[in-house]
Amino acid sequence: MGMIAAFILINVKTGMIDSVIEDIKKVVNRNPTVNTLYADSTTGKFDVFTMIEAKKMEDLHNFIVRDLQGVDGITSTITEVVTHEPPLVEIVKEKTDSLKCYILMTVEVGKINEVLTSLSKATAEDSNVTRVACTTGEYDVIIRIESADVPSLYSFISHAIHVIEGITSTITHIVAREISY
Numbered sequence: 719m720g721m722i723a724a725f726i727l728i729n730v731k732t733g734m735i736d737s738v739i740e741d742i743k744k745v746v747n748r749n750p751t752v753n754t755l756y757a758d759s760t761t762g763k764f765d766v767f768t769m770i771e772a773k774k775m776e777d778l779h780n781f782i783v784r785d786l787q788g789v790d791g792i793t794s795t796i797t798e799v800v801t802h803e804p805p806l807v808e809i810v811k812e813k814t815d816s817l818k819c820y821i822l823m824t825v826e827v828g829k830i831n832e833v834l835t836s837l838s839k840a841t842a843e844d845s846n847v848t849r850v851a852c853t854t855g856e857y858d859v860i861i862r863i864e865s866a867d868v869p870s871l872y873s874f875i876s877h878a879i880h881v882i883e884g885i886t887s888t889i890t891h892i893v894a895r896e897i898s899y
């Protein structure tokens with residue numbers, strides 16, 4: 719059985735982002751049952767995005783409930799368990815100087831396969847997409863992309879994402895700061 723992955727979308731009390739980030743790093747580093755794939759401070763509806771892997775759902779649950787939600791300053795978490803990650807045409811090696819962001823999407827019921835096919839075509843044309851994941855929870859698909867700048871990001875969203883039939887809404891979060899582990 720493979721690893722279970724989940725995006726955890728975190729909101730933080732005003733003025734506590736730096737201390738929360740440091741505490742998140744501590745709880746991740748002392749918990750041998752989980753690995754962090756991404757951890758980013760972002761703009762938008764959520765303050766921090768993390769992507770965690772665990773061998774078992776129980777380990778993921780225990781980490782979130784016992785460790786992560788015990789961090790002082792975290793006001794809420796939303797967990798989006800990854801159910802499927804379609805293969806990308808090319809996995810891009812992340813560049814340190816690029817603009818990174820997450821796009822959270824909701825999809826019409828019964829349209830997920832069509833949306834994934836269209837996203838696959840869009841990623842073939844724009845190789846800056848570094849991850850596409852179907853998730854459970856509030857959002858159906860989460861993608862992580864890199865872009866040269868905000869105008870390029872806008873162009874990708876408006877010309878490649880918003881034209882896909884079946885996507886009902888998107889929320890974009892630009893990474894303000896990557897968190898190193």
